[in-house]
Amino acid sequence: MADEENPAGPGAVATIPVTDVDLAVGLTAEQVARRKADGKTNDVPGRASRSIKDIVRANVFTRINAILGVLLIIVLATGSVIDGMFGLLIIANSAIGIIQEVRAKQTLDKLAIVSAAKPQVRRDGAAVAVAPNEVVLDEIIELGAGDQIVVDGTVVEGEALEVDESLLTGEADPVHKLPGAQVLSGSFVVAGGGAYQATKVGKDAYAAKLAEEASKFTLVHSELRSGVDKILKVITYMMVPAGLLIIYNQLFISQQNLGSALSGMVAALVPMVPEGLVLMTSLAFAVGVIRLGQRQCLVQELPAIEGLARVDVVCADKTGTLTENGMRLSELRVLTGEDAEVRDALAALAGDDPRPNASVLAIAESVDHDPGWNSTAVAPFTSAKKWSGISYGNKGNWLLGAPDVLLDSQSDAARTAEELGAKGLRVLLLGSSDRSVDDASAPGQVTPRALVVLEQRVRPDARETLEYFAEQKVSVKVISGDNAVSVGAVASSLGLSGGDRAVDARELPDDRDQLADALDESTTFGRVRPDQKREIVGALQSRGHTVAMTGDGVNDVLALKDADIGVAMGSGSPATRAVAQIVLLDNKFATLPYVVGEGRRVIGNIERVSNLFLTKTVYSVLLALLIGLSGVASQIFDFDAMPYPFLPRHVTIAAWFTIGIPAFILSLAPNNERARTGFVPRVMRFAIPSGLVIGIATFVAYALVYSGPHATETQTIQASTTALITLIMIAVWVLAIVARPYVWWKIVLIAGSVAGYLVLFSVPFTREFFKLDPSNVAATTVAVVCGAVGIGLVELGWWVSGLISGDKRRLFSLPESPAA
Structure with a gap:
């Protein structure tokens, strides 16, 4: 068997292993x-x-499901099945997460098969x-x-x-x-x-x-996911002292029976858990994968959706990105020698190339005869030297490559090639050399024999894509191995700013700081070597830019690997597709705006729903602490301690129309706001003040109407209802703020939430079922007044925080870009 390692190390000559395999025939x-x-x-x-088993395990055995499961068991132990309705969240969280991730997996698997390299x-x-x-x-x-x-x-x-x-x-x-x-x-x-x-x-x-x-399907390793995980850990630690304080207050200070004490504790702890936040995050990512999959876009790493939304510089290769891969021979301009000999040489070079690129294929289509020449030496094309060649014994040594590399820049042939390139044409030089192409000093003295002029077809959607990035303040740098003049002509024809001032990369400085300065000044670069593409990406990143690199050739691999986001064309080389996070299977540069738009939708919407869930967590923790601390203070200052105001069913309905349903809709809604770093601080700047206002206002309203430990059941229900009305009023207004800027469907969503609560509080059956009683006019007036004050404070806080942070506040949405 051929499994022996080469003892001399990689690159050394060793004896080829002897097996029962005929090397020319291969295996039978x-x-x-x-x-x-x-x-x-x-x-x-x-x-x-990622297997179905792994997906099920990851969605069922979560920290949040564990917390809710324990609380559900406690409530069911008290005999109150109705108060255990929040347990349905365990099923909903798991089921929706599993279904969407399985759909996303199926989409990824199908696309990955299409994209896979086939040796x-x-x-x-x-x-x-x-x-x-x-x-x-x-x-x-x-x-x-x-x-x-x-x-x-x-x-x-x-x-x-x-x-x-x-x-x-x-x-x-x-x-x-x-x-x-x-x-x-x-x-x-x-x-x-x-x-x-x-x-x-x-x-x-x-x-x-x-x-x-x-290669595993993953939803982690992104600012968004790590931020959510960090928040969940903090909440878990906060729940322990809050739960202990509440149970102490319920059992030992308020002197409630065990069932009521446990119900109060569960009612205090359940809303602290942002049960839908992880679900909404996973759901938004999974739906993003499915949507992009429908556009023939393979997302090989899910956080790439988020990453591309943060990109502010796109480095695009010209060939295969701005122009189509296919070419055609436009003109063969013979410089010296016989036309027949030149065509024979081209036919021989094209026919003897085992792996022809787009240029050689275009030549082969036009000169498809076989001159019968026998090769004696071969020099394959590389991006570094920009030429290839074959020696044919007494037929000569023939080269095909870049005119500005093989010729003196002052020669007539070089000037002619530059003039043709300025028209956006691709120009190659066919030349003969005085030495064998595999000679160490090759190419040696080159005699120009003909200019091979190829036409490149500019992608019809390239201009629109560049215009979209310009509107979104995303810079585009065209970096190509082709002649700078030719690259500039293509860039100019597409309206790229600075395209008419293309820079020859051979003149770029090696120093990274100086290179970054040059990149700030120019947008279009030609004759860029593979190692220079990598240096360009690094120089841009050194200035704080988030860089996406698009390409399809092997010369793009190093830059794709180093870029924050690598985007490969589906028709590109297997190596290019392997290192890229995103593969455009339809080879359309115009798909990128949809990827950017999908990333912005995911990030913007997760931030929206995070504001809702974490506001609920803040006010739940604060309310539990205020009730618990007031119980401790009642022992010191001798006044009646207050039990926790809500039953578990109350906190369940409080979340229905302020968080649950609206968050689901908002997480999947269109959103083209540019992604920004600082997810956690920004969310907490909104959630903490809003949560404090809701918690304090609810506590004050409850304290004003609480009738003491000897109150009747009706008075107790009315006090709870008062606190709940205050909480819901301000929470709905928080929803209204989070939904901004408004479009018609968001206004309908908020109106629907208000209508839902009006039904719950006015229909006799729901009032009885959820133990609601707003009939006490004085108590309800207290609730409305406290709610109105809270609304005013939350609204004021939103405008003030905008002034402090510099965020522009808008009530109504501007028309969205069609490309997004």
Whole structure:
């Protein structure tokens, strides 16, 4: 079996392992079947591989469900099934979370299959594309530029084969691989071609464990999720002293029986739990995945939805992003020599390229004859040197590459190429050299033979996309390996600001600070090397920018990896798709605004509903503390202690129309507000003052109408109703503030909440069922007055906080951008 490691280390020449495999033919069908039967396959979990079992466990066994479950058991032990209605939240939280995450998983799994790299393997003498998990031990796998190495192996054929192992080692320089050298899964080919034999597959492969961890469906590791988790931990710690204080007050100070004391404790603790906050966050992310999936956008890491919403700079490659991949030969301008010889040379170069790019494919379509030349040496194209070549013995040494790299910039041919490039055309030079293309000093003396002029088709939706980013104050930097003049012509035709002043990246400074200054001044850059793309991303990040990088070629991989968000085209190289967080399977740059819009919807809406849930938590904790502390004070100053004012059913209905239903609707609503950092501080700046106002106003209203420990049941119910009316009035106004700026459906939502409470308080059946009695005019007047004062304070606080923080307050929404 071919599973021996190369003792000389990667890159060294070693003896090719001897197996029963014919390297030219590859495995036979019988050999493949035998290895599959023996379990020698590359069977590793793929992206989005979180199982149904994991999803169910993660949504059922949560901290919030555990807290609510314990409280439900306590209430049911008292015999009051009605007061245990909040237990339905456990079922709702789990069911909705499971259903939406399973739908999101199914969407991700289907898209991931479409996006997956399919290596070319030799079987029965033919090259066959198979899924990575179908590769078996000893497989002969062919390699070309941009191909990802899916399993560990040993090179058996190599022609100027260069492999980038930066994703494994962090070393950016490509490694030249000779036959016998090891290649590791997780690396990719940057130049040349060849084949390797699989020596380690499945979990034995070098990068399998890393890939398994990195590929899991996850909802964490984002500011939004970490902020919510931080808040939940604090709340959990706060509940312990508050619960102990309430139970002490109910049992020992207010002298209530055990059942009433436990009901009061549960009624105090249940609203402290922001039971829907985690659910709404998960739901918003999951729905975002499904919506983007419907637009053929694969989100490989869910927090990328949030991350792209925070992006303020987009670095876009020209080819494949602003322009379509396909090209056509517009003109062949012969400079020296015979036309027939030039066309033969082009046909030979195009025909002998095993992995032709878009430019070579366009040439091959126009010159499709076979001149019958035999190659003697090959130099594959790399982004670093910008040319490729093949030597054909007595037919000469022929090169195809960038005119401004192969020619003297003052030559007539170079000036002609620049003039053509200024029109947005892609220009390549066909030249002949005085030395073999594999010579260390190549390309040597280049004789220009012809200019190959290609037309690039600008994407019809590129202008609209650039205009959208301009409106949203997101800067776009076009960074391309093409001629700067040609890149500038395309950028200018799309109306990109600064596109007419394209910068040649060969003139950019190496110092990061100076590079960042140059990036501030310009938007369009040509002749950018792969390592420079990476440096550009780093320079932008050094100035505090959140950077998204889009690309489709192997030369974009390093920059995609370092960017805050990497966006790859579905038709791009497997290596590019592997490192990107987002893959646009339809290859449409115009999909990006929808991704940005979806991220903004998720972040903005989660912040909205967080304000509601945490306001409830603050006023619940405060009310419990005020009741408990007043009980302790009653022992010192000798006055009647007050029990907790609400039953569990009261806190349940208090949340129905102020939080529960409105939060669900708001979490899925359109929202195009630009994402900002500082989620937790911003939410707490609203929730703490609002919660304090509600808690204090409710306590005051209850204290003013409480009739003492000897009150009748009717008086007790009326006092609870008074406190509940005050709480609901201010909580509905908090909802009205959170829903701003208003559009028609938000006004209907708030009106519906008010109507729902009017029904609950006015219909005899619901009044009896929920133990509500607003018939005492004096007590209800106290409730309305306290509620009105609280509303005024909450409203004033919202405007004042806006002045302090600099946030612009608006009551009504402006028209939204159509692109979002």
